[in-house]
Amino acid sequence: xxxxxxxxxxxxxxxxxxxxxxxxxxxxxxxxxxxxxxxxxxxxxxxxxxxxxxxxxxxxxxxxxxxxxxxxxxxxxxxxxxxxxxxxxxxxxxxxxxxxxxxxxxxxxxxxxxxxxxxxxxxxxxxxxxxxxxxxxxxxxxxxxxxxxxxxxxxxxxxxxxxxxxxxxxxxxxxxxxxxxxxxxxxxxx
Numbered sequence: 001x002x003x004x005x006x007x008x009x010x011x012x013x014x015x016x017x018x019x020x021x022x023x024x025x026x027x028x029x030x031x032x033x034x035x036x037x038x039x040x041x042x043x044x045x046x047x048x049x050x051x052x053x054x055x056x057x058x059x060x061x062x063x064x065x066x067x068x069x070x071x072x073x074x075x076x077x078x079x080x081x082x083x084x085x086x087x088x089x090x091x092x093x094x095x096x097x098x099x100x101x102x103x104x105x106x107x108x109x110x111x112x113x114x115x116x117x118x119x120x121x122x123x124x125x126x127x128x129x130x131x132x133x134x135x136x137x138x139x140x141x142x143x144x145x146x147x148x149x150x151x152x153x154x155x156x157x158x159x160x161x162x163x164x165x166x167x168x169x170x171x172x173x174x175x176x177x178x179x180x181x182x183x184x185x186x187x188x189x190x
Contacts, residue, residue, distance in 0.1 A: 001071060003122040008064040011126065014038055015062045022055055038062060043131040060143045061130045069154035070125065072179040073164075090115040093125045134163040154179055 018038070021031065027050045035053065039046040042061040044054055077094040078086035085091045088108050097103070097113045108114050115121040129135050141160035145152050158176045165171035 001067065003119045004067045004070045006119075007122050007126050008067060011062060011064050011130075015059070015064075018055075018058055018062060022053075041127070056143075059146075060139045063130070063139070063142055063146070064152060065126055065129055066152055066154040066157055068179065068183070069157055070122065072154065072158070072175055072182065073125075074122075075182070076175055076178055085109045085112055089113065090118055090121050092118060092121045093128075095121075095124060095128060129161075135161070137162050 017034070021027075021035070027035075032048070032050065035050075036046070036048070039054075039058070042058065044057050044061065046052075046054060074081075074092040077083075078092045081087075081092065085094065089112055091109070091112050091114065095113045096111055102111060103114050104110070105114065113121075113124065115124065129138060138157065138160045142152055142157060145156060150156070155176070158179060159169075159172050161172060161175075162168075167174075
């Protein structure tokens with residue numbers, strides 16, 4: 001939970017900065033550099049022209065993932081941290097590695113991403129949901145909640161996660177049920 005909270009705090013800081021700069025006509029070199037860094041991390045192409053910043057794309061991607069949703073997915077995907085994938089690879093989310101970029105190491109689960117730490121796994125998961133084309137509908141739903149001035153919550157977002165599992169909507173139903181059954185437990189650790 002501390003890693004999820006810290007990841008969301010970093011995302012929120014970037015998002016708040018972007019919102020504050022959205023209608024600003026003046027950009028210092030350090031602000032340009034920060035924007036370039038954000039666009040690179042969130043895989044958004046930007047020409048460098050501050051008059052042509054892709055604000056909609058940025059604000060759709062630079063946003064939090066509800067902490068209790070992240071915790072529920074980690075618990076579901078890792079068997080509450082007991083799976084070999086979680087223990088050997090520090091991979092709490094069942095993330096597969098990209099072909100050609102799979103590291104080969106003894107004792108690791110092959111075909112799945114390996115992380116140095118749980119913190120790194122949480123960061124990769126957030127980047128994955130916020131950038132991968134498979135989760136664009138998740139990001140669009142989150143942006144719609146923002147536009148409607150509604151809170152981005154786990155209960156609102158779990159069913160918006162299309163394409164995470166080959167099980168489809170039955171996986172989302174399973175996650176939602178797990179989230180509901182463990183809400184108090186998760187909230188106690190947030």
